[in-house]
Amino acid sequence: MPHFYLSVDCDAAALIALQHELASSVQKVSVNDLVVRACALALRAVPDAHVQFAGDKLLAFERADIAIAIAVEGGLVTPVLRGADHHDVFEIRRRTQELAARARSNGLTADDLAGGTFTISNLGMYGIRFVLPIINSPQCGILGVGEAQQRPVVRDGAIKVGTVMTLTASFDHRAVDGATGAHFLQALQELLETPLRLVLPFRRSET
Numbered sequence: 001m002p003h004f005y006l007s008v009d010c011d012a013a014a015l016i017a018l019q020h021e022l023a024s025s026v027q028k029v030s031v032n033d034l035v036v037r038a039c040a041l042a043l044r045a046v047p048d049a050h051v052q053f054a055g056d057k058l059l060a061f062e063r064a065d066i067a068i069a070i071a072v073e074g075g076l077v078t079p080v081l082r083g084a085d086h087h088d089v090f091e092i093r094r095r096t097q098e099l100a101a102r103a104r105s106n107g108l109t110a111d112d113l114a115g116g117t118f119t120i121s122n123l124g125m126y127g128i129r130f131v132l133p134i135i136n137s138p139q140c141g142i143l144g145v146g147e148a149q150q151r152p153v154v155r156d157g158a159i160k161v162g163t164v165m166t167l168t169a170s171f172d173h174r175a176v177d178g179a180t181g182a183h184f185l186q187a188l189q190e191l192l193e194t195p196l197r198l199v200l201p202f203r204r205s206e207t
Contacts, residue, residue: 001135001137001172001174002172002173002174003134003135003170003171003172003173004170004171004173004178004181005132005168005169005170006168006169006171006178006181006182006185007130007166007167007168007169008166008167008185008186008188008189009164009165009166009167010164010165010166010167010189010192010193011153011162011163011164011193012031012148012163012164012165012192012193013162013163014193014194014195015031015034015148015165015192015193015195016031016148016163018034018195018196018198018199019031019034022089022199026090027090027093028093029089029090029092029093030093031122031124031148031165032068032096032120032122032124032145033089033092033093033096034089034192034195034198035120035122035143035145035192036066036068036081036084036092036096036120037084037087037088037089037092037198038188038191038192038195038198039064039066039084039118039120039143039188040064040066040084040085041085041187041191041197041198042184042187042188042191043061043064043085043117043118043184044064044085045187046180046183046184046187047060047062048176048180048183049141049171049176049180049181049183049184050064050117050118050141051140051175051176052117052138052139052140052175053138053140053172053174053175054138058175061117063082063083063085063086063117064083064084064085064117064118065080065081065082065083065084065115065116065117065118066080066081066084066116066117066118066119066120067079067080067081067113067116067118067119067120067136067139068080068081068096068099068100068119068120069119069120069121069122070099070100070103070104072103072104072106073104077103077108077113078113078116078119078136079099079102079103079108079112079113080112080113080114080115080116081095081096081099082115088199089198089199099112116136116139117139118139118141118142118143119133119135119136119139119141119142119143120142120143120145121133121142121143121144121145122144122145123144123145123146123147124145124146124147124148124165125147126147127147128146128147129146129147129149129166130144130146130166130168131144131145131146131166131168132144132168132170133168133170134170135170135171135172139172140171140172140174140175140176141169141170141171141172141176141181141184142169142170143167143168143169143188144167144168144169144170145165145167146165146166146167146168147165148163148164148165149163149164149165150162150163150164151163151164165192167185167188167189167192169181169184169185169188
């Protein structure tokens with residue numbers, strides 16, 4: 001599969017603030033839950049990035065069935081959170097935790113691991129800054145998520161401390177071109193940098 005890679009640095013300050021606010025006043029969620037929600041909405045906003053190469057044709061998907069990479073003893077599994085674009089962030093949290101618990105107790109079924117349309121691999125909890133992920137075939141895309149870290153940033157000509165998260169998307173070049181991949185990352189970045197939109201109902205015109 002011919003991979004190509006695109007990266008973007010997101011200003012994650014508002015995202016982290018929202019995560020803390022939700023945890024303290026509504027319900028605990030993780031940064032990854034918010035990233036899953038944002039990725040699902042970005043795929044809906046840029047449907048040309050949500051396809052699969054099938055020889056003489058492309059398969060297009062209306063529903064974001066996102067495979068989430070989970071480390072388990074002896075390896076890695078990618079159970080599928082089906083219809084992630086139809087769930088709010090709290091339901092994403094509940095379902096992701098359920099899948100992770102079943103993965104770690106060796107309770108996943110073949111159906112849990114089949115049929116994903118896109119994958120997210122988040123290594124931020126290990127302090128990893130930059131992830132160059134390999135596509136989970138036969139999907140055409142995967143998102144690698146690094147840790148939200150304090151880094152020097154330039155604002156208005158001055159160096160300041162910012163909270164930055166690096167995202168890297170890998171795509172199958174047979175199905176997705178560079179401009180389409182860039183549009184997907186732009187939509188994802190916009191959602192993560194204006195994260196209140198992640199707790200509102202999806203409207204296509206917003207992205």
